[in-house]
Amino acid sequence: MSVKFDRQDLERLKELLCSARRIVMTCHMSPDGDALGSTLAMRSLLKAMGKDARVVTPDEPPRTLRVLPGARQVMAWSSFGQVAESTVNRADLIICMDYNALSRLSRLENVVRNAPAPRVLIDHHKNPEDMAMLTFSYPDMSSTCELTCHLLTAMGWGEYIDNDVATCLLGGIITDTGGFHYNSNSSDLYRVVATLMERGVDKDRLMRCLVDTRSASSMRLEAYALEKKMELFADAHAALITLSRNELNSYEYRKGDTEGLVNRPLEIPGIAYSCYMREEEEYIKISMRSIGDFPVDLLCSRHYGGGGHLNAAGGEFHGTLQEAARIFRENLEENKELISPQTLEYADR
Ligand code: 5GP
Ligand code: MN
Numbered sequence: 001m002s003v004k005f006d007r008q009d010l011e012r013l014k015e016l017l018c019s020a021r022r023i024v025m026t027c028h029m030s031p032d033g034d035a036l037g038s039t040l041a042m043r044s045l046l047k048a049m050g051k052d053a054r055v056v057t058p059d060e061p062p063r064t065l066r067v068l069p070g071a072r073q074v075m076a077w078s079s080f081g082q083v084a085e086s087t088v089n090r091a092d093l094i095i096c097m098d099y100n101a102l103s104r105l106s107r108l109e110n111v112v113r114n115a116p117a118p119r120v121l122i123d124h125h126k127n128p129e130d131m132a133m134l135t136f137s138y139p140d141m142s143s144t145c146e147l148t149c150h151l152l153t154a155m156g157w158g159e160y161i162d163n164d165v166a167t168c169l170l171g172g173i174i175t176d177t178g179g180f181h182y183n184s185n186s187s188d189l190y191r192v193v194a195t196l197m198e199r200g201v202d203k204d205r206l207m208r209c210l211v212d213t214r215s216a217s218s219m220r221l222e223a224y225a226l227e228k229k230m231e232l233f234a235d236a237h238a239a240l241i242t243l244s245r246n247e248l249n250s251y252e253y254r255k256g257d258t259e260g261l262v263n264r265p266l267e268i269p270g271i272a273y274s275c276y277m278r279e280e281e282e283y284i285k286i287s288m289r290s291i292g293d294f295p296v297d298l299l300c301s302r303h304y305g306g307g308g309h310l311n312a313a314g315g316e317f318h319g320t321l322q323e324a325a326r327i328f329r330e331n332l333e334e335n336k337e338l339i340s341p342q343t344l345e346y347a348d349r
Helices: 007-019 033-048 063-067 082-090 102-114 144-154 163-176 187-197 203-210 216-229 245-250 261-267 296-304 321-330 332-338 341-348
Strands: 022-026 052-057 093-097 119-123 134-137 230-233 238-243 273-279 284-290 312-317
Touching (some): 022 033, 033 093, 063 163, 063 203, 082 102, 216 261, 230 261, 273 296, 284 296, 296 312, 296 321
Parallel strands (some): 022 093
């Protein structure tokens, strides 16, 4: 594979992994398929090497991710509390995967920050915080899972990628590319996919479980959101969907039920970016998606204290849903300057 890693960094990573006995993988709160896939892949691989390897997450992963081997063995701080904390504290090595800042760990942040073990960062988000003794940050990669596969191969550990490891890695790639719908134009990605498929991964099952699965109530909620709550700003090439606590409750909303909703307006020709705002208990969860080179990470950091990738970003807004929506609408005119001719052409098809 053609991804170039620093030789010394690779050797250092190998040394750290080989000399550690207890290794803890961590990922961001509300783990998605890439966060869980990458950490579980490392867990599976390291366990096969005889390590005491565990995945500690801030909160419980959604049920839809149970297709990933080892998902039931995840130790969520929200459920295990003290046990999860002592697992992190007793680790010889902590691998931080699929996040670029310790604050993304939510209430697990200080536990990981204060744990005595050295940290390694393996991630594909831009602008990583200086929080690890060794950092593998590759923002051009589709996913942390793709990066992990490149890393393992470059370390000469390709033979340790068995069916379980490969299933986890392909699961993350599928999640972060929306089933190869976006962020998936690099030929290297398909070399990784081929490597994983050679391990006998059931790709069709992963696709069905990770992309084509949802509950009836979540489907109805999406229908409601699109029918009644989608605002289209044709002139600004933007779309906004807001859902209040009451609306969510009336569809028995569960975490993950509106996954993918923010993408739907981008199917409409002319729409370059889309925003979905959901009223949570303590804040307004913001999700944005775009096409072309429209930088939703910039909007999320500028207005909602968040960040992410060029085409997929999010944030937490501490205020009312109305306020968050007002800020979005107020900036539509100014944001027009961020829409390049190429993006427009892409949006128009
Ligand atoms: P989602 O909309 O799926 O929650 O998040 C999309 C992407 O935006 C994630 O991959 C993550 O990188 C980023 N993101 C989401 N929420 C936040 C946030 O609160 N802060 C930051 N910095 N990034 C976020
Ligand atoms: Mn990711």
